Amino acid sequence: MSSALQNILDILASFGGGRGVPEQEIVRFLLPSFFWALLLYTSANQWLKFRLGRDRIIAIAALIGLVRELFMFSISFSVAKGYVSHESVHPLFPPVEHSLILLSSTLVSYAFCKHFTEIKGLWRYYLYAGVSASTGLYLVTAPTWARFISLHPELKFGAFWGDMLYRITGAVLLLFALIVTATYRRQKGKPPTLLIIGITLLFLDEFLMIFNLYLKEEYKEVFNPIRHNLHIWAVPSFIGIYWNELRRKLSAKEEQIQKIFELNPNVLCLANPEGKVMIANRAVRDVFGLKEDFIRGKSLKEFGLNLKDMLEGLKNQRTLYSITPYRTPEGQLKWLYWRLLQDAEGGNIYINITDITEKKLLEERLAASEQQYRLLFRYASDAILLFDEASESIEDANYASEMLFGYTAEELKAMSILELSAEPEKTKETITRLRKERLRLLSIPKRLFRRKDGSVFAGEVSIGIYTVKNRHKCIVSIRDITRRLKQEERLKQSEQKLRKLTLHLQKVREEERARIAREIHDELGQLLTAVKIEISSLLNRLDNPQALLRPINKTLGLINSTLNTVKRLSMELRPSxxxxxxxxxxxxxxxxxxxxxxxxxxxxxxxxxxxxxxxxxxxxxxxxxxxxxxxxxxxxxxxxxxxxxxxxxxxxxxxxxxxxxxxxxxxxxxxxxxxxxxxxxxxxxxxxxxxxxxxxxxxxxxxxxxxxxxxxxxxxxxxxxxxxxxx
Ligand SMILES: Nc1ncnc2c1ncn2[C@@H]1O[C@H](COP(=O)(O)OP(=O)(O)OP(=O)(O)O)[C@@H](O)[C@H]1O
Ligand SMILES: [Mg+2]
Incomplete structure (x- = not known):
């Protein structure tokens, strides 16, 4: 074996033990304890924050892993220190530690694989298999273990069939998880590489152990440190998944906050303690009519803010307000509402600027219109009174009301509207009707009122109701119609007189007509008849009637038609x-x-x-x-x-x-x-x-x-x- 490889193996052994050196064995358990604890901390934290089932299961798995490592650490430590002998504790722990390893590795792979693959049903069976294998194997192997050790003290525990069962089950389960996860594809992408690395490491640990049994002792010295290291470094891979996720979430959040910042219609900016702008959002364009880059590095003073005064005020209060005018480069006058917040005295300043130009203009317009209506009310020619519908007390009265009723405005404001009425019952009814029927306006052609001096006058009334802050208010306008009523009366009288005159004239005319008709009929008719008779007798007495016959007959015809006309005339004038x-x-x-x-x-x-x-x-x-x-x-x-x-x-x-x-x-x-x-x-x-x-x-x-x-x-x-x- 080359010395370089030997060196590497030495390093691995110093982490992972496996050569029977007691100090190395202690490190072998302490390092994974630390990693499991870190995973426990991270997953528990995540669970508390987001309440995801995945994090809870990982926390449980990490806790089990941690317990196993600490348990092993305490045994190794006690044996190394000579507190207990290896022989006395050896028969106790292998079934415990192996079932715990199997349980923690299945739980971790279950939680992560399910989370990243979404094949829910499959992973449920995977979990059942893992949990039942670790408990089942423990229950079966624990009793036989001690016996096996006492029968074959010369054999390593890896030779025990129960141990083999743990290793094979673990390898099968992890291999399955590895294949499914590594081949799984979904729209968002494949599961994280760190997950595949982590499961691969766990799987290799179990897999190599199966070979380990058939190797010569010297090769076991090589394999054991490698195997143990595989197990130790699998845990940080899982922590890495969390870390990556966290990093992604953080940058997404930052992006969101950035977007919210840019979208804000108010100018948001950060200035250094001297009042120089460091960061500003897009709203600068709308409010100041300038680009963000342009205002960066500029002093807030240039935009009309007296920073010194504001900061002075800030010493007493944490946030402060100010309203200032500002003229844009295009010459438009704007009104700005500033709000400031300082980190600590002498620290950076956060500024929020709202463009209140519209609001200010609206306020001014409102004030002007209010003024107009006030004047209209004050100097209206009709009396206008404002009163509360429930209490009936007068709240405002105009100049014409003072003139009409003879009270001063002050006196009126201390009175009830009913005191002005000469028909208070009717007035009360009117108000009730107005409210009940939800009328906005009611006109009453005539209602009687009483002046301060006791005199009564008639008024034409318009009364309206409106609501202010849940209270009904009435506005009543009264016009004195005494003169108009008098004029109407006079007009009626003269109309009657005229009508009488017409009838009289008609009667006189009829009488006149009857008299003329009689005269015409009696006098003219009889005269004409007499003329007719005379002419007829004249005709009889003539010697040569033939010569005069034609003209006389013509004359008679004329007399006849005159007689008809006279008859008709008299009939028309007065038909008898x-x-x-x-x-x-x-x-x-x-x-x-x-x-x-x-x-x-x-x-x-x-x-x-x-x-x-x-x-x-x-x-x-x-x-x-x-x-x-x-x-x-x-x-x-x-x-x-x-x-x-x-x-x-x-x-x-x-x-x-x-x-x-x-x-x-x-x-x-x-x-x-x-x-x-x-x-x-x-x-x-x-x-x-x-x-x-x-x-x-x-x-x-x-x-x-x-x-x-x-x-x-x-x-x-x-x-x-x-x-x-x-x-
Ligand atoms: N039967 C009718 N058909 C069509 N238009 C008519 C009729 N009767 C009256 N009018 C119209 O009404 C108008 C008013 O009639 P009214 O009898 O009052 O006045 P008048 O006949 O013009 O004059 P007078 O005072 O001599 O009667 C008339 O000028 C005519 O245009
Ligand atoms: Mg006519």
Whole structure:
């Protein structure tokens, strides 16, 4: 054997023993104890942190490994020191140590292999096999072991069949784990190389031992140190897996923190104690309008911060705030909110800068708008009062309220809203309604209020409710309408007067018409008849009538037509039929005459065929018919008209419908539509209603309804008769 190889073997033996040198044997157990303890520490730590099942099993395996090494160490130490003899302890420990080695190596390989391969079911069986092999073999071999030793004191324990069983089982299990793990592929990549190295080392230890039995003593001296070293160095491989994992996790975390740092919309930076920026994030671009590199090495003073004052303040408090203006290179004014934190006095400074420009602008705008509304409230011409819905106490009042109620604003603020009301019950109801029905605004056309001097006035009220911090507040606006009410009253009076005047004029006109009609009929008609008779007798007395016959007959014809005209004129002015034969006959006469005159086809229906009405009623109805038909002839371009007069239980109905162009809404409403106004006034005077409706191109309908009660009031036997007969 070359001396170099010999040297290597010597070194391995100094770690792994195997040559029967007691000091070396002690090291052989102390070194793995240390490694197992390290693995125990790491895995237990990981388990406490992440609660992964894997780490717990590895911790158990490491603990078992550690116990085995310490157990062996104490035996070797005691034998080397001569406290006990090798013979006395030898029969006791081999089954214990071998079952512990088998258990710890199966547990470790199980936990790591399962973790990195995800073939869950398979590894479960692997674990069962490992645990049952180590316990089973222990139970079977322990009793026979002592006997074997006493029978063959000259043999090494490796020659015992029980020992062989341990080695073969261990080698098979580890080889299996090694093949599966080394050949396993998954998307993320293959299991860590350190795991394959670790299992290989454990496997080789067991595997070489099987050969060891058949080798000459001198080769065992070579093999044993190698084997023991294999076992010792397998444990750091597993620790290495942890270490690698930890390193990866740490760098991932660092990357995450870096990303969070860069993503922050605030400027985050670190400055040295003199206030020179060392690190800054991307937000520098948005907030300062500068690149990160540009601000590095620059003093915070350049960005508007008075560091000295801040640091002075920092001595008393740990963090400090400051708001400063800053102008970007583009000239935009910004407002910055600084927060500082110092490591320790005189240490590095951490800075967080928020751009509060938007917020500041918003605040300013809000303040301006608040000011505007304040002014609007203060100088509004209506009285505006603000009160709490629950307590009803006034919280604010404007100038107009002081004027209107005669109290000062201070006095008002000490009062309840109900004290201002002359109808407090109604006011209370209004407030309740506002809240219950969740109304935002309520308008009350008239409500009475009381002034400081006791006088009562009427006000028009608008009241709204809103919520501030869970409390309902009401805002009420009151307009004094005393003057308006007076004006309205005056207007109503003058309207009534005008209406009376119109009716009076109508009556006078009717009387006038009747008188003229009578005069024309009586005087002019009779005179003309007399002239006609005279001329006729004159004609009889002539010698040569033939010569004068033509002109005289012509004159007679003229007199006849004049007589007709006189008759019609007097009828139109005051239809005597109306007085003598009633409304139906008068309408019939008028419609016939109208049809002849205008050529418009008329249909007239009256039901019942004779209706007796008070004189005023029938005259009004007749005048309405006259106006309506005149309108049809003048404006409608109609070819047909339908007139209906019906007496019903609920009243007297008169409808006039044409098939003309149709009256427009504006024409009905127009203040200068005097004809239509006349119709409305006449019917209104009788307590009836008028409905006028026009459809473009289809015609116009005028519908009149007179309530019967008013007609009955006038003495009219006929109507009563109809009503009692129920038709
Ligand atoms: N039957 C109808 N068909 C179509 N348009 C009509 C009809 N009746 C009235 N109008 C329209 O309504 C307007 C108002 O009618 P109203 O009778 O009040 O006034 P008027 O006939 O013009 O004048 P007057 O004062 O002499 O009656 C008319 O000018 C006309 O344009
Ligand atoms: Mg008219």
């Amino acid at each position: 039929v109306l007085d003598h034969l009633g409304i139906v006959a008068a309408m019939e006469w008028y419609i016939e005459e109208y049809e002849e005159r205008t050529g418009i086809i008329c249909h007239f229906r009256a039901s019942p065929s004779s209706i007796e009405l008070p004189q005023q009623v029938s005259l009004s109805l007749f005048r309405v018919l006259q106006e309506a038909l005149t309108n049809v002839a003048r404006h409608s371009k109609a070819t047909e008209v339908e007139v209906n007069l019906t007496l019903k239980q609920r009243g007297l109905l008169m409808g006039i419908r044409d098939n003309g162009i149709g009256i427009r809404r504006e024409e009905i409403e127009a203040p200068d539509s005097f004809g239509i106004l006349g119709i409305k006034e006449r019917i209104r005077e009788l307590g009836g209603t008028v409905m006028i409706e026009g459809k473009s191109g289809k015609g116009t309908l005028i519908m009149i309804e007179l309530p019967l009660q008013d007609i009955i009031k006038e003495d009219s036997g006929k109507v009563k008769e109809i009503l009692s007969s129920g038709s």
